[in-house]
Amino acid sequence: xxxxxxxxLFLLLVLPGFLFRSAFWRSERTSFDFSPLxxxxxxxxxxxxxxxxxxxxxxxxxxxxxxxxxxxxxxxxAQPGKLFQDAIARAGAYVPLIFLYFATLSISALAVGxxxxxxxxxxxxxxxxxxxxxxxxxxxxxxxFDSIETGFDxxxxxxxxxxxxxxxxxTGVVIDYRFDKDGALERVVLSAASKQLLxxxxxxxxxxxxxxxxxxxxxxxxxxxxxxxxxxxx
Numbered sequence: 001x002x003x004x005x006x007x008x009l010f011l012l013l014v015l016p017g018f019l020f021r022s023a024f025w026r027s028e029r030t031s032f033d034f035s036p037l038x039x040x041x042x043x044x045x046x047x048x049x050x051x052x053x054x055x056x057x058x059x060x061x062x063x064x065x066x067x068x069x070x071x072x073x074x075x076x077x078a079q080p081g082k083l084f085q086d087a088i089a090r091a092g093a094y095v096p097l098i099f100l101y102f103a104t105l106s107i108s109a110l111a112v113g114x115x116x117x118x119x120x121x122x123x124x125x126x127x128x129x130x131x132x133x134x135x136x137x138x139x140x141x142x143x144x145f146d147s148i149e150t151g152f153d154x155x156x157x158x159x160x161x162x163x164x165x166x167x168x169x170x171t172g173v174v175i176d177y178r179f180d181k182d183g184a185l186e187r188v189v190l191s192a193a194s195k196q197l198l199x200x201x202x203x204x205x206x207x208x209x210x211x212x213x214x215x216x217x218x219x220x221x222x223x224x225x226x227x228x229x230x231x232x233x234x
Contacts, residue, residue: 006078012102016055016109017048023113026137029183047109055105065097141177141185145224152226157190159214160221166199167220172212173227185216 021044056067071087078084091098120126126136136143148155155174160167172190180186193212196203216222 016051017044020109020113028179153229156227169196
């Protein structure tokens with residue numbers, strides 16, 4: 001119990017920061033580094049501290065309750081004795097309020113994180129503002145494709161891939177792309193795709209029905225270019 005209680009308290013204290021980061025942060029890397037000195041964990045702790053400071057101030061403004069930080073320190077230390085037992089007894093008397101504090105803070109962290117992410121993407125605050133570098137997401141491929149596509153309808157990809165028939169040249173318009181858990185580009189999905197076998201004397205461009213999924217690990221060379229797609233009759 002003495003070892004479990006500090007761990008549970010620590011998880012409760014950093015939970016709002018983790019929820020805020022999950023709702024706010026965009027990353028092509030899906031794995032999370034839980035090591036204590038990692039950038040991700042450091043940001044979670046910083047977000048948690050800021051959120052708790054704001055929430056403590058709000059609690060003081062809207063209620064008569066005051067958080068007893070000495071009891072919190074005693075509970076985190078978890079040293080057996082009268083102080084520890086008294087701190088547990090006092091905390092037990094306010095379980096519903098403690099639950100309400102963490103529940104409202106966690107929900108607010110999710111809502112604020114989602115709103116800030118929406119605002120940054122909607123108004124492109126991560127692009128041309130003096131503070132853009134501070135709010136830029138960890139999505140290099142997204143920014144790469146988006147910078148090419150800006151002002152155009154889409155992105156035209158040309159890729160060479162070694163196949164059983166020889167080296168093939170694939171061309172198509174990007175409609176989606178996916179990453180592995182470490183953020184590396186894993187596959188690119190193309191529409192209006194075509195294929196040419198380069199080892200033929202007179203390579204014929206063969207249209208590909210449906211969509212084409214290219215595994216990036218199999219691509220030998222890749223070129224991208226902006227393209228304007230005209231609708232039929234337009």
